[in-house]
Amino acid sequence: MPASLTTHVLDTATGRPAQGIAITLFRLTDKAREQVATARTNADGRTDAPILPEAPSGQYELIFHAGDYLRGLGQDADPLFLSEIPVRFGISEERHYHVPLLLSPYGYSTYRGS
Template identity: 45%
Template sequence: MSQITTHILDTARGCPAAGVPLALFHRQDSDWVEIASGTTNEDGRVAGLLDGDRVLPAGTYRMHFATGGYFSALDLNIFYPYVDVVFNLDDGGEHYHIPLLLSPFGYSTYRGS
């Protein structure tokens, strides 16, 4: 399993958010370096975001969810054209799940398992 996984749920519609592009970045010095990307499937997940045996170094990471196209496809107003979730990884190599609960005018996230 990928060390970092994600799941987007559209809480306004009560279903997974399919077709949302996302990218994972690592903060290196003063730059954000993209290390992975994908698009959510029908279950709102990106299968294999990282290779299963890849262990990321400790540091600061950012998950960029490009939500604007998702809302446009539903013919909804775009209030949040994207959502960036910034988080820290320790050096233990453990699994991190970054879910996004999304609606047209709000979002929330937490560290899942």
């Protein structure tokens, strides 16, 4: 069974899922950065389907486009402290990978979930 990849975004400042955040997934190699998927978070802060149902081993980068979401919450700095949040990670096992983002206006964290 090949690896799969899911993600979600939780707004830790409000304690709610972060709806409407655009996400871009890239596969990284020594020579290229190839866009392989795009998605948007739903009302539950998740994508409607796995962002990558079959993920070959390798290096990846998720870009969470959080700027519009944070502006919608009243952030008005120009530029915002956080606008695009890159998360680079590797897939090395044929298992499910879940890479969530815990977001606030001035910080974020991530981890490998289940």
